[in-house]
Amino acid sequence: MLVGGQIRFSWSSYNGKSMREYLFVTASTTFRCKRCAKCCSLDVMLSDGEMDALGEAADRKWRTTVKKVKGSRLACCLLGGRSCTIYEARPKLCRVYPFMAAPVSEFVELGVPISVDAKRASAGGGEEYVVMYDELCPGVGEDGDGGEDMMAEVIFLTRAHLQEMRLRR
Numbered sequence: 001m002l003v004g005g006q007i008r009f010s011w012s013s014y015n016g017k018s019m020r021e022y023l024f025v026t027a028s029t030t031f032r033c034k035r036c037a038k039c040c041s042l043d044v045m046l047s048d049g050e051m052d053a054l055g056e057a058a059d060r061k062w063r064t065t066v067k068k069v070k071g072s073r074l075a076c077c078l079l080g081g082r083s084c085t086i087y088e089a090r091p092k093l094c095r096v097y098p099f100m101a102a103p104v105s106e107f108v109e110l111g112v113p114i115s116v117d118a119k120r121a122s123a124g125g126g127e128e129y130v131v132m133y134d135e136l137c138p139g140v141g142e143d144g145d146g147g148e149d150m151m152a153e154v155i156f157l158t159r160a161h162l163q164e165m166r167l168r169r
């Protein structure tokens with residue numbers, strides 16, 4: 001679906017329970033976390049190493065953080081107020097949220113078009129990536145980071161996460 005010059009597509013969560021929509025990051029995309037903690041109610045997929053590090057805070061059946069009722073919603077058991085109690089050691093997908101990177105080659109393989117204004121970044125070895133963001137995050141569009149450093153960090157952490165997930169297959 002074409003929305004505001006960008007292509008919107010759905011992205012299934014790990015257990016198929018929900019659909020999330022991501023939009024391509026462009027040169028005008030900015031982000032500043034508003035510390036609303038909404039993302040701490042989402043499923044965060046964990047690698048084996050992250051599950052070991054989190055111990056009882058990891059749900060091994062669903063490979064996510066354990067959630068508990070907090071106020072009127074379910075949220076990660078590691079959330080204290082609106083802050084992550086393991087902030088410096090939080091899982092990779094928590095670090096990259098609301099962003100997610102994917103190789104351009106996967107879009108080509110799947111026949112999914114990439115918006116003409118989507119930013120692309122090299123990941124070395126001739127591999128090119130695009131970065132997307134979850135449109136539900138209220139921090140997107142706020143004045144803040146949107147530069148090359150952010151793209152590079154998201155690509156680095158997403159690749160590391162995917163590599164760890166592949167290793168366990």
Ligand code: SF4
Binds near residue numbers: 038
């Ligand atoms: S949902 Fe977005 S703005 Fe809110 S805490 Fe998470 S990353 Fe920050």
Ligand code: SF4
Binds near residue numbers: 085
């Ligand atoms: S580990 Fe921290 S950042 Fe990640 S979902 Fe839990 S509380 Fe939020």
